[in-house]
Amino acid sequence: MAAAAYPKSIxxxxxxxxxxxxxxxKLQTYDDLxxxxxxxxxxxxxxxxxxxxxxEAETSLEKAQRASKSHVSSVxxxxxxxxTQRTDIGRRLLIVTGSKTIDEAACKFESSMGKxxxxxxxxxxxxxxxxxxxxxxxxxxVTPWSAEARLKVKNSPRAALKSYARLQNxxxxxxxxxxxxxxxxPHLVDYVEKVSVALHKQMKEVLENEFEELLNKIKWPSxxxxxxxxxxxxxxxxxxxxxxxxxxDLEASVNAKGGxxxxxxxxxxxxxxxxxxPLELRFKYHFDGxxxxxxxxxxxxxxxxxxxxxxxYSDFLSQYLGPVLHSEFAGSSIDLDPVYTxxxxxxxxxxxxxxxxxxxxxxxxxxxxxxxxSHFIHELISxxxxxxxxxxEGGESLENWKGLTWEVLVKQDWFPRWLQVEKExxxxxxxxxVSTKDAxxxxxxxxxxxxxxxxxxxxxxxxxxxxxxxxFHNRLNSAIEAYMVLTSSIxxxxxxxxxxxxxxxxxxxxxxxxxxxxxxxxxxxxxMRDWSDDIFFLELWEELQERTRGDTKKSLEEPESVNELAxxxxxxxGSEGDTGGLFDESAGAxxxxxxxxxxxxxESLSSNMREALKPYSRISIWSSLNSxxxxxxxxxxxxxxxxxxxxxxxxxxxxxxLAPAPLRRIFRHLATFLQQYFWDYVLMRNTFSGNGxxxxxxxxxxxxxxxxxxxxxxxxxxxxxxxxxxASLLSLPIDGEGEAPADLKYVEERVFESNERAKEVxxxxxxxxxxxxxxxxxxxxxxxxxx
Numbered sequence: 166m167a168a169a170a171y172p173k174s175i176x177x178x179x180x181x182x183x184x185x186x187x188x189x190x191k192l193q194t195y196d197d198l199x200x201x202x203x204x205x206x207x208x209x210x211x212x213x214x215x216x217x218x219x220x221e222a223e224t225s226l227e228k229a230q231r232a233s234k235s236h237v238s239s240v241x242x243x244x245x246x247x248x249t250q251r252t253d254i255g256r257r258l259l260i261v262t263g264s265k266t267i268d269e270a271a272c273k274f275e276s277s278m279g280k281x282x283x284x285x286x287x288x289x290x291x292x293x294x295x296x297x298x299x300x301x302x303x304x305x306x307v308t309p310w311s312a313e314a315r316l317k318v319k320n321s322p323r324a325a326l327k328s329y330a331r332l333q334n335x336x337x338x339x340x341x342x343x344x345x346x347x348x349x350x351p352h353l354v355d356y357v358e359k360v361s362v363a364l365h366k367q368m369k370e371v372l373e374n375e376f377e378e379l380l381n382k383i384k385w386p387s388x389x390x391x392x393x394x395x396x397x398x399x400x401x402x403x404x405x406x407x408x409x410x411x412x413x414d415l416e417a418s419v420n421a422k423g424g425x426x427x428x429x430x431x432x433x434x435x436x437x438x439x440x441x442x443p444l445e446l447r448f449k450y451h452f453d454g455x456x457x458x459x460x461x462x463x464x465x466x467x468x469x470x471x472x473x474x475x476x477x478y479s480d481f482l483s484q485y486l487g488p489v490l491h492s493e494f495a496g497s498s499i500d501l502d503p504v505y506t507x508x509x510x511x512x513x514x515x516x517x518x519x520x521x522x523x524x525x526x527x528x529x530x531x532x533x534x535x536x537x538x539s540h541f542i543h544e545l546i547s548x549x550x551x552x553x554x555x556x557x558e559g560g561e562s563l564e565n566w567k568g569l570t571w572e573v574l575v576k577q578d579w580f581p582r583w584l585q586v587e588k589e590x591x592x593x594x595x596x597x598x599v600s601t602k603d604a605x606x607x608x609x610x611x612x613x614x615x616x617x618x619x620x621x622x623x624x625x626x627x628x629x630x631x632x633x634x635x636x637f638h639n640r641l642n643s644a645i646e647a648y649m650v651l652t653s654s655i656x657x658x659x660x661x662x663x664x665x666x667x668x669x670x671x672x673x674x675x676x677x678x679x680x681x682x683x684x685x686x687x688x689x690x691x692x693m694r695d696w697s698d699d700i701f702f703l704e705l706w707e708e709l710q711e712r713t714r715g716d717t718k719k720s721l722e723e724p725e726s727v728n729e730l731a732x733x734x735x736x737x738x739g740s741e742g743d744t745g746g747l748f749d750e751s752a753g754a755x756x757x758x759x760x761x762x763x764x765x766x767x768e769s770l771s772s773n774m775r776e777a778l779k780p781y782s783r784i785s786i787w788s789s790l791n792s793x794x795x796x797x798x799x800x801x802x803x804x805x806x807x808x809x810x811x812x813x814x815x816x817x818x819x820x821x822x823l824a825p826a827p828l829r830r831i832f833r834h835l836a837t838f839l840q841q842y843f844w845d846y847v848l849m850r851n852t853f854s855g856n857g858x859x860x861x862x863x864x865x866x867x868x869x870x871x872x873x874x875x876x877x878x879x880x881x882x883x884x885x886x887x888x889x890x891x892a893s894l895l896s897l898p899i900d901g902e903g904e905a906p907a908d909l910k911y912v913e914e915r916v917f918e919s920n921e922r923a924k925e926v927x928x929x930x931x932x933x934x935x936x937x938x939x940x941x942x943x944x945x946x947x948x949x950x951x952x
Contacts, residue, residue: 368410369435376403376439386443388477389878392485397931401489407435408493415505419498430517431504436486437515444474445519452523461530464541467523468548471516475509475555476825480879482508488933504558513557517569524573535586542583543695545570550694554826638689638754641682645762648678652769672773672811673818679766680822686759687827693752766831770815771838777808781864782846787857788948801867802860809867816875832876836884839868843888848895852948858896865892890935891943899949913950916940 192198262269379399383390392400415432433441451458452467460466487508494500504510524545531537549568558566567575574580605620652675781804801809819828843865853861865888869881882889897909915926916937923937932940944950 369407372403372406372410373435373439376407376436379403380440385440386478390478390481391879394931397485400485401492404436404486404489405493407439408490411435412493412497412499415494415499416497419502419505431502431514433515433518434490434505434511437511441515441519444516448519448523453526461527461534461537462540464527465544467520468544471520472548472551474516475513476877479509479512479555480877480883482512484879484883486511491933503556507556509555510557513552513555520569521572524569525577528573528577528579532582535589538579538583539586539590542570542573545573546695547691550691551826638751638758641685641758644678644682645758645765648675648765673814675769675773676766676815676818677822679762679769680819683759683762683766683827684822686755686762690752690755690759693749693755763827763831767834770831770835773815774808774812774835774839775842777811778805778842778846780804781808782842782850784847785851787861788852788854790854790857790860801864805864805867809871812868813871813875816871820875829876829880832872832880833884836872836881840885840888843885844891848888848891848946849942851946853895853946854948855896855898858892858947862892862896865889886934887939890930890932891939893930894932894935894940894943895946909944909947909949913944916944 192201192204259266379396383392383396383400411432411434418432448467448470450456451470453459458466490506490508490511491500494506499505504514527541528538531541546568549570552568553566574583607620781802784802784804816832819831823831847861851857865885869885869889872881872884873879894912897907897912899909912926912930915922917923920937923940927935927937927940935943
């Protein structure tokens with residue numbers, strides 16, 4: 166190879182360490198010398214590349230230097246031009262303002278700019294007013310509120326409500342910006358707020374009149390009121406429009422909730438405000454005039470009337486209002502507040518204003534009569550407890566809801582007067598106890614001879630407050646333990662159970678045993694709660710608290726007596742910040758017994774009904790039933806007749822033995838069990854012909870009719886909503902008459918098309934609980950759709 170092909174540094178012997186390392190790496194053996202030519206060629210190529218990169222870098226450097234010089238020159242030119250413009254502007258400013266100096270001209274020019282800024286603000290005012298005018302025009306089109314405006318809201322309610330919601334949001338935005346702007350636009354805010362209030366009043370009037378017409382059609386508030394298919398869509402639309410009108414206010418109320426805010430009463434939903442008006446008139450008729458029901462010595466009359474309203478109409482609202490509330494508020498912050506999404510809680514909220522008005526007038530009537538005041542406060546405490554049993558939260562968590570009693574005693578400042586009354590009553594009862602002839606006689610036989618003897622009155626008081634309640638609790642608890650032994654298969658095998666005992670637990674007999682314990686525990690629990698609120702025992706409890714904490718140790722002869730006292734008082738004694746009562750521990754024990762017994766009642770009902778329904782679950786001829794079947798079309802399946810009679814006996818007994826609230830709780834659990842049993846063991850295990858599906862629907866409808874007869878109209882369907890919808894879907898006819906959703910083929914095509922289409926058609930049929938997958942599972946049970 167020519168010498169020119171080698172790097173000059175190598176030929177001159179000037180290679181550095183890196184070159185030496187490179188050669189040592191590439192030429193390690195004699196065999197590597199055969200590749201010397203290719204190695205030198207690679208080195209030359211690398212040299213050429215580096216040379217090219219060096220030339221490109223030199224060219225880029227020259228361009229950068231030229232660009233830098235050009236930029237410097239341009240900046241200098243711009244600076245000179247800016248100076249020239251500044252001089253020219255100063256000269257013009259002097260001419261325009263007629264000033265002699267630049268400073269004087271600048272002051273005058275700044276004043277002109279301030280006027281321009283004010284003009285810009287005025288322009289913003291005008292734009293806001295223009296938007297308000299446009300929104301109000303969309304809603305009313307003419308002023309005053311005319312027939313044309315009413316027609317616009319009626320024909321396009323959702324569009325009108327969206328415009329109104331925009332106006333409400335604009336009003337709230339202006340109000341929130343006022344503090345930051347230091348109240349810069351009070352007249353604008355006031356005007357927009359007045360327009361919003363006026364439009365709200367006008368729209369509310371139109372929508373309420375429309376909704377009132379619907380209420381008259383369905384004959385609200387008659388007993389047994391229900392919505393037929395013809396009115397269900399109209400109901401949903403009417404309720405939805407009123408909720409949409411109120412939605413902005415509800416969201417603002419929910420979002421404003423926080424730990425530091427003052428508690429405020431929740432809003433009354435507009436649909437319920439309309440529905441409560443006739444109920445309020447009825448309430449005034451009975452409790453505001455000279456009727457026998459309006460007695461100052463019987464406040465329980467009007468309080469129980471409100472509870473009766475809940476029992477009468479809660480099922481209707483749960484069935485028809487509840488789904489609309491969930492649908493309208495889904496996805497919003499309102500959906501997290503049960504006082505608006507739970508129909509029963511919302512109904513209670515709507516009833517409380519009329520009750521508050523009655524209470525305010527009632528207190529003025531009994532203010533000078535201590536005995537009546539004491540009686541009323543105790544009845545009000547009981548009423549608050551009833552509302553809590555209905556899971557009413559009042560806009561806050563359940564444990565923090567203060568109740569109407571708090572409103573009377575604290576907000577209306579009746580506590581000092583009530584405290585004085587209770588103190589006088591307590592002293593009177595105490596005097597009665599100690600004034601008996603043998604009250605202060607020493608009873609030498611009541612205690613151990615080595616102990617100090619007490620008086621008969623003290624022993625009687627101890628027997629009343631401790632011994633009786635403890636023994637009775639133990640007896641009730643023993644009754645429960647005995648029941649569990651008799652019903653336990655293991656215990657029966659080990660200990661043996663007589664035929665008489667087994668017979669006593671069959672049917673209603675077992676329920677009667679449990680209800681004896683349940684009723685006794687509930688009654689004594691309430692009594693213990695009332696005693697804890699008694700002023701005599703409140704003062705006694707406070708003294709025990711102070712002694713246990715050591716506040717009055719000096720008054721005790723021995724330091725150990727403090728611990729001894731704590732042993733014989735409830736476990737809460739001495740705890741810091743305690744707000745309990747003397748009988749809270751006893752009340753808690755009876756409550757635990759009541760809850761335990763209620764669970765056993767539910768288990769007993771479920772177990773007995775499971776056994777009774779086994780023959781029915783074994784039926785397998787659903788797919789072969791036809792119009793020629795020997796079974797009449799108006800009767801239930803024979804295998805279901807015994808369970809129906811058994812359930813009727815249970816309902817008859819429990820409705821007489823239990824109050825409405827626990828009765829509904831228990832049968833809500835039973836309804837859940839029956840629904841799951843019919844669903845799992847009958848509906849999902851068999852295939853059905855058209856006639857078989859109709860027969861199954863008649864069977865479950867018989868169960869619902871029975872529950873409705875004893876528990877209230879619609880209670881059966883509400884408790885088994887999923888089964889109700891499933892049976893309705895299963896029994897759809899093929900090529901049925903009427904609208905398309907009543908046709909099995911129509912529904913089947915859309916349910917299996919997509920989730921969106923399935924949800925749409927289920928909504929058309931009024932199904933709110935059944936999911937898309939469950940609907941497909943039900944349709945697959947029809948033999949006509951087996952393919």
